[in-house]
Amino acid sequence: MSRTRRTTRPGGSRRLAAPAAALLAAALLASCSSDAPEDDLADDPAASQDAENGDEQSEFFDQADYERQLKLAETAPEGPADKPWEQMLDPQAGGMADTSEYAMKDKARHLCFSNAGVFNPWRQVGLKTMKAEVALHDEISDFTVLDAQGKDDKQISDIQELSGKDCDALIVSPNTTATLTPAVEEACGKIPVIVFDRGVETDCAVTFISPVGGYAYGAAAADFLVDEVDKGGKIVALRISPGVDVLETRWSAAEMAFEKAGLDVVEVKFTDGDPSKTKSIVSDALARHGQIDGVWMDSGATSVAAVEAFEDAGEDIPPITGEDQQDFLAAWQDKDLTAIAPTYPTFQWRTPVIAALKILNGEEVPKEWTLPQPVVTEENFDDYYKEGMPPLHYGACGCEDLPGYPGDWGGE
Template identity: 80%
Template sequence: MSRALHTGRPGGRARLAASLAALLAAALLSACSSDVPQDDAAGGATASKQSRNSGEESKFFDRADYERQLALAGTTPQGPAGKPWEQMLNPEMTDTSKYAKKGGAKDVHLCFSNAGVFNPWRQVGLKSMKAEAELHEEITDFTVLDAQGKDDKQISDIQELSGQDCDALIVSPNTTATLTPAVQEACGKLPVIVFDRGVQTDCSVTFISPIGGYAYGAAAAGFLVDEVDKGGKIVALRISPGVDVLETRWAAAKKAFDKAGLEVAEVEFTDGDPSKTKSIVSDALSRHGTIDGVWMDSGATAVAAVEAFEDAGKDVPPITGEDQQDFLQAWKDKDLTAIAPTYPTFQWRTPVIAALRVLGGQEVPKQWTLPQPVVTQESFDSYYKEGMPPLHYGACGCEKLPGYPGDWGGK
């Protein structure tokens, strides 16, 4: 059958589970702050300033969502073993019979409006999505438009795709509020599947995402709570302020550190810049002499943090990163004490699967919450793959897809 493609975006498990359970118990017992904080200035910030606008006191903190995510982190997923991109956590299924394609889900024209491929995570994800589409002979046409990180272009893209002969539309929004009207309008024309980032409407047939930022931040912080003695000094490295998923990661971590009595000696923004990261860690070592742990809200510059300790002639303390290959390689080569929460790129496979189920009239979850694995020493070999490029992501779920490893830059 002929097809067309058109293109135009982590200590041990038992200890980790115990840490998450303790955090959830603390959350249920404590009161929620009603203070509305002042926005922090961009760039670096002192720990004392950050402490007044983080954790529960952050304007991004939502107690109900925090508790929901920590509970989900300990939930056994439903779905086929070994295929986390098809699994779901506590799903509430919704009827899709009204979207069923006449004659069944075949000769499908699937369309995708992508926010962009402006970072390695999105590049790895898009490769996995295209490869997933290749698995399904019923998809005869797959149109992908790239918004290049621009809201106005993505609005135009969604309008263009929803006016074509697309059977279903997948959307990964560039931003939330600005894209909402365009998604809402598209929902009136064809079935829409939203994933990765949300919009402020529930009109999509399903919204697909991993558990979320609180679970990520709590997993990383729980590891350091286990590894660092009370009173130990933590350096928190954050990419940038004001991004909801990053703010929730830090909010959950701050709560964990406060409860455990760990001192957050530095909270600094790296802007995702390796040289700035090395400078921040070097300065922190000069000021404090000893740093007992490093927490990161994203692992993009984790290797630079490791190098800063080595340059200073210091042992690398327990550190958190992400499932990016360069960090996994450093972890292996340097025998680090580490953990790597993930925002798994395997989620890019799920919208294709969801679209075909919807067009087949099968039930799907209204909110399709995927597992969010954590790379630990015990699970390391499942995510580290010899010969993959530095910016590959281990939780891609792509190892059995057509074109692997070469299409992902591997040898």
């Protein structure tokens, strides 16, 4: 095994990754799960207390990967300036994969996709984007998608079925890491495999595709608050779920930044992705501490609820972090918030299709295809807020040039 533990956004899955590999990022509660059973926390009161207080990050922290991600976040990408889904950050770091053995001539391509599921809005936007990318390529004769519905056993069966079909390449977004690893390894012996979004404990795939990672996400949000809040200011940190690598690394990067800057993190609470619970946590924090000077969030799913809690209390809304979900961006605009929104870009769903075609053309691809991870700021806000798009759409979809936009994504 040559990889360090890594999880990606909408499933909280983990993988082991080589020193050159990145820790993936992003999550909504509906998608967050770790390979460890939830009962482990229930059976250990001390562990349960640590989870409630948000004190689990140390077992996930990797200094080298932290430093690598922060450096990558500042690295100029290679590739078309207007197509971030085709860009690469330091592609030579993990080496390039020779794909000449997979080259096909004079044959239409049949691509297959084993998807962990479409159990949250981010994944729904992503799948629409992937299918629209497929529609751009006449050389793709068939695109077969099997949905695992968030179930490991179904996805194992799906991967076995697809790798035994007439698929020319198999794209996999694993539901969980350790459990799916054997199925991916088995498929690698039969067909070129592209893993993206979530990882597995093997590097047998031709390429692994992901944005920069959790440390970069958490640091971007924390650094914003460090700039906006005076030393000693009171910060509330709202997290979704404990024990998920990518979320733990987001928080560990933020915690380091706050400690270094001398900000006082007065609350670290898990929201379970529940807007009503989020409002209650913020309201209680205001009652206890009298004033909150900044709100840091490890995901933007309940950012609007946090904003509403300050309004309900008759308090000014302090600097706050969110994500590129349209409801938060709309609130940012309407209420003139002081805000920032790191992203786990949905445009990454285009990249596996492009990678598969490169592989089947015998073109080199990076073993670790690291994509840019943009941050929405006041300066670039108009690039991500899309008037007429639904509240649960994601601004970093990279889908505006695709057939069917905006209607197929629910827009007007």
